[in-house]
Amino acid sequence: MSRNTKSCCSRWADRGTALLLAACLALSLGGCAPQEGERETLRLGVAVYSQDDTFIASITQELERMVQEAEVARGRKINISVVDGANNQTTQMEQIDRFLDRGYDVLLVNIVDRTAAAVLIDKAEAAGVPVIFFNRQPVAEDIDYRERVYYVGARAEESGALQGQLVLDAWRDQRMGLDRNGDGVLQYVMLEGEPGHQDSLLRTEYSVKTLTDAGVAVEKLASDAANWNRGQAAAKMSQWLEEFGDGIEVIFSNNDDMALGAIDAIRAWGGPSLLVVGVDATAPALEAVATGELYGTILNDGRGIARAMLDLALTLADGGDPGQAVELEDGHYVWLPGRRIDWSNLDEFLEE
Numbered sequence: 001m002s003r004n005t006k007s008c009c010s011r012w013a014d015r016g017t018a019l020l021l022a023a024c025l026a027l028s029l030g031g032c033a034p035q036e037g038e039r040e041t042l043r044l045g046v047a048v049y050s051q052d053d054t055f056i057a058s059i060t061q062e063l064e065r066m067v068q069e070a071e072v073a074r075g076r077k078i079n080i081s082v083v084d085g086a087n088n089q090t091t092q093m094e095q096i097d098r099f100l101d102r103g104y105d106v107l108l109v110n111i112v113d114r115t116a117a118a119v120l121i122d123k124a125e126a127a128g129v130p131v132i133f134f135n136r137q138p139v140a141e142d143i144d145y146r147e148r149v150y151y152v153g154a155r156a157e158e159s160g161a162l163q164g165q166l167v168l169d170a171w172r173d174q175r176m177g178l179d180r181n182g183d184g185v186l187q188y189v190m191l192e193g194e195p196g197h198q199d200s201l202l203r204t205e206y207s208v209k210t211l212t213d214a215g216v217a218v219e220k221l222a223s224d225a226a227n228w229n230r231g232q233a234a235a236k237m238s239q240w241l242e243e244f245g246d247g248i249e250v251i252f253s254n255n256d257d258m259a260l261g262a263i264d265a266i267r268a269w270g271g272p273s274l275l276v277v278g279v280d281a282t283a284p285a286l287e288a289v290a291t292g293e294l295y296g297t298i299l300n301d302g303r304g305i306a307r308a309m310l311d312l313a314l315t316l317a318d319g320g321d322p323g324q325a326v327e328l329e330d331g332h333y334v335w336l337p338g339r340r341i342d343w344s345n346l347d348e349f350l351e352e
Helices: 003-032 054-074 089-101 114-127 140-144 156-173 198-213 230-247 256-269 283-291 302-317 343-351
Strands: 042-048 078-084 106-109 131-134 149-153 185-192 217-225 250-253 275-277 296-298 333-335 340-342
Touching: 042 054, 042 089, 042 302, 054 078, 054 256, 054 283, 054 302, 078 089, 089 106, 089 114, 106 302, 114 131, 114 140, 131 302, 140 149, 149 302, 156 198, 156 250, 156 275, 156 296, 156 340, 185 198, 185 230, 185 256, 198 217, 198 250, 217 230, 230 256, 250 256, 256 275, 256 283, 283 296, 283 340, 283 343, 340 343
Parallel strands: 042 078, 042 106, 106 131, 131 149, 149 333, 185 217, 185 250, 250 275
Antiparallel strands: 296 340
16 A cells, blocks of 8 residues: 555544544433423422331332332432331421422321421422321311312211121121120220320221211220320230120221221130221221131222322422312312221222
């Protein structure tokens, strides 16, 4: 090859290298620059009163699963952080403060003390962060007159009424077996969630009211708070069994964990089985319905709560209209309907 030919080829090689480098640089810069429609990571802070509550744990698990699906569907990174308040409002408020300090986009709060909601809302409003409360309903005045504050859950009075309907049907259909002493009066004990709690008060009231409104004579043998806790409920129930024995005809429980605690105590007692009803439709409760130890429960739609919260949170974070994402009542509330569950329709819920 001549010197001239070699020089020409070298120049073309140098030019090609330069063009290749320029192209690579352009691609590199293009890859680093935000593309049209690309957005920053969305951060959701979830604060729960206690992860020891089976129902609350199921909601957070559903949320985490749905977030993973939403990331794929939307092509957007979504970080979800779940913190446990350990049933202490001071602890939970400190956790909320950390979420706000770190710039989280939306707060999802299962509040420890519903009367503390106003302080929490004030903090979030000052930071420009929307708040979605769930399953533990704050005082209405703290929600109704605020901007970007919402509640997602079931109506407690409906859950109580449906629970009462389960017992009413059993009283009508199985009267001979249920009315052990033949006095025509339904003797019951009541395991309450916690003192002063909205859901506890309303579930307690409406479960019994459904019976009395239907003309059933009732007698309360005992009632006490077991704070939604299985172990505490087992201890309470053991005391009542010692005192009343099989004079107890029905055990009302404000949630499934406490109902299962009552069943634990009945097993240890060794006497006849008693009619127990709960609320939430947790997986362990459905298993107990299948074995016949739990007469029935009421669906508290944890999956529906998680779905509504996530849809609402994503819309709020994007500045959209929350009424287009979920069905809002009075501009602030998403109510999930309850359903009765007993042996007759158990298979439908086990499949889900």
